[in-house]
Amino acid sequence: MESIFSQPLFWVFVFALLFAAAFWPGRGPFWRRLQKNQRQQRVLIEDGLKHVYTFRQREIPVTVESLAGAVELNRSQASELIAEMEESALLHYGESGLELTPKGEALALHVVRAHRLWETHLADTTGLAPTDWHSQADRKEHSLSPAEVDALAASLGHPVFDPHGDPIPTEKGVDAPPSFALTEAKPNQTLRIVHLEDEPPVVFAQLVAEGLHPGMAIQLIEKTDQFLHFVGEGEERRLAPQLAANVSVRPVRNHNGVMLGGAQPLNSLRVGEEAKVVAVSRACRGPERRRLMDLGILPGAAIEVAMPSPMNDPVAYRVRDTLIALRNDQAQMILIERT
């Protein structure tokens, strides 16, 4: 019997299929490439505006070089970009270097708002890892329209801070909360982490790996040139000043029940031991956090280890007369005090 592979009609068909796949309007690689080139300029302008906006907020002068670095262009290309932005009345040279025009500021705020809302969306309603949030939002921020951003804000319950602790601007702009770098804190001060700088990504990944997250209450013990020594969520931690510089903190007056010294993670409890829940770590957020609260795992609740599973993970806990199985990585985020 003759194989279908030797029939010319078969190959014509295969070729037609490939051709259609490559040139499919709007979807195929050919059109994507075409669209990408058109979009590129918009992305550059918006990234440039965002750079000017964030630098001005931190009161750092904006230069051609800093802008070139932010949008990954060489110096002359960056100058061209600035010229184009001036032409579109988005930027102008003011007393202290490049400044945003009202129109530029509005656009910058829109992009920043889109970025921070998207990060919140990723953190609260998807299962993506924290290290993926920023890069995803960096791409998404350019494709959201103001109406889409408003709808996003509504669907998220109008969040006020993004998962890094940055304030999410309204259409009208925003005031950054007073905060300072962890390196400027004084020993014995009780602080709350309000922001982890997500750039450069390497440093951010390291901070995440250290278990730090916005909302975490910490107490500085000691500060030397080599490291900062502090407790947070029941653990003693050390951080190099280079890393600590990317951690913004705010002093807290009452630390709202978040125990610093005596609290321990729930998974340190052994079978038959009883304890009281002190807090649920701020690293546990979104649906996961709400689920734990619905199950009655709240500050003050009595909790007891009932039994481990055959492979020791998950473990069943007795909370409010009910057996609830929790995985160890969840139990780690529940802080308890032995009773």
Add this chain to the structure above:
Amino acid sequence: MTVDVSSAGMPSGLSPRQPQPNPPVNADSILASVDAFRREMTTDIHEEWVEAIYGEASRLAERSVTRPDQKARFDLDRTIDRAVTSRWLGFPIMLILFTFILWLTISGANVPSQMIANVLLGMVHPWLKGVAAAISMPWWLDGLLIDGVYLATAWVVSVMLPPMAIFFPLFTLLEDLGYLPRVAFNLDAIFRKAGAHGKQSMSMMMGFGCNAAGVIATRIIDSPRERLIAIITNNFALCNGRWPTQILIATIFVGGLVPAQLAGLISASAVVGIALLGVLLTFVVSWALSRTVLKGEVSTFSLELPPYRPPRVLQTIYTSLIDRTIYVLWRAIVFAAPAGAVIWLVANIHIGGPSIAEWMIQWMNPFGLLLGLNGVILLAYIVAIPANEIVIPTILMLTVLTAGVSGAGEGAGVMFDPGSTNATAALFTAGGWTLLTAVNLMLFSLMHNPCSTTIYTIYKETGSVKWTALASLMPVAMGFVVTFTVAQVWRLFA
């Protein structure tokens, strides 16, 4: 839009105590102040509120509940829990219980299946044919309706109903007893490593009964990512419709390789091996999905271990028959009826001599052989998509049709059961089957698209064409790759 205060329908005497504030209060102004308040708030109101409610609940419960002075020394629930989740007993208890249920389902279904088949296929079918002849119905209408639609539907009912009527109530009893959450608890560690939820063990076990029911059973998983994983991989749990295929093929080809006294054992292990391969694939595919396409879906874990409660046996049997068995069966019948018509039509419409079926088999045969299968098998899997149960009868009918076996079968487009394993084996041999064909059919039976009932259920449950397409096409693509590889390697050495 604004809300007109005056039209809100309050008799004037009942207006609230508050004086009307000066600025007009409407929906927009309320929402604006909500937004402003939210920005000012320093605490998480959601959390504070839940805390406050639980605090009150605890206070009120304290007021009206009197607990015994001493804790009971012997707590039955706790003792059972310690046993069924213990390191040494946990897994053996699960394995024994589940093997017992599967064994009861497969062996216990034989007798009622045979009885239903005797009535629907052995008595009603000839009687219908007789009636058709008596009223001199045109041959094509008779064939289309009685040999096509009726036979396929009756076949599906007779092979599907008994196993499901046994499996579902047993499963539901375990569920109501409170044992199944413990299974999820025991197995979660394994499923977690595959990026899945322990409760997937429950939908997977349900899938051994019926994939469509298994897909519905994933509703117990409240985490979206893990639920999608459970839905997409449920097809790798070998369902009731495929066990008989596996057993038949293993008995004829694998059992035939060894001396008669070992045949039963060896063929049984081959079937169990395929089922275990399915479990393994479940984990591998779950793992891959959770790290690729489903990476961004939400993932949470929560599992309550409810107290043991003696189930209400009759109620359970009744509701599981109505809710699960009849429901799934009905869906299968809806899909089987038109498929029966298609099966009859492809075997009976002739284009320039051969029937459509023969044309298609001839056209697909080279591809089938490349996979170590053949055109008959591929066509059978296409036309018998409503239910895996009718794949073997369709294969047999198509084999008779194409191999020109005389004295077997009931005619073109009429599914039949040769009556004995030997007669079936003879037909397969006439169709040019080898051990490779058998092995690859067993593999392909595990890894091919879900039946149309399951596909439809997946669509209903996910509401997404994308996930339905993935769940349907991925297994068949895997089946092609695996059977192709096996065939090539086999031919290299054989």
Add this chain to the structure above:
Amino acid sequence: MADKVQIEPIPLTSTQGGHAAAGCDGCAVHNAGALLKLGVDMQNWDYVVALAGNPNTGKSTVFNALTGLRQHTGNWPGKTVARAEGGFVYSDKRYKLVDLPGTYSLLATSLDEEIARDFILFGQPDVTIIVVDATRLERNLNLVLQTLEITDRAVVCLNLMDEARRHKLTIDDRRLARDLGVPVVPTAARQGEGLQDLLQAVHEVATGQVIGKPYRMQKEPKAIKGALDRLVAQLTTAFPGLPNARWVALRLLDGDESIVQAVRSGELGQLISGTPDVAQRQLTHQMEVVL
């Protein structure tokens, strides 16, 4: 979408024995238009009763015991969440019983919770039975309190009393009823114990013979008290007689999108209900609190 049904429910309700005028004792208060949208057709029924409760409280046993085989199952409209519906006749009144998904709370953080919450809030069932596991009262009261924030037409079914006795727990159901402000009926649905009392209590609430004065949370978080009070004032001005303004205010402050939508579309105004006796009862209750 909401605008379309806005006027519908009142005449519909009134044709079924309920009347829009004040002083109606025993008329149905459910929102037939909203119920229809939730997939519940109230034709041929006098009252609709919702069955809420935590998972594993024997809720389905109660449901089966009350409806017998007169039930049918399906999904909630457009959702893949199972729903059972059934009915019973008590004292010549036809009751439709709708089984809500078993949930731990009503904060709408999951699909199940959203369905249960929307049904009680927008469907305004004539009675909501909250099935409670007597052996785990503390956990279950969480849902009871949340439900009572939304509706005052509730009956607490204190189920699994047989197990409570087995565990040697004594529960003072009268005190609980006094504390909660709604009827509390101890039952053991598996044995059929207490079901007649439950039906009687449901009947009394449905017909207005018993008017609940539900316990409402007194202790709100201090940090939000100011904001909450001001918002409640605004809400009661825009929607006079709103039966659960404080709860609505809390949900708004929590950023609950479906409540925001209900405010924006004016759908919230429907909660005032065609029968002002609810508003009146609410008001008398408020006055009692004041006094």
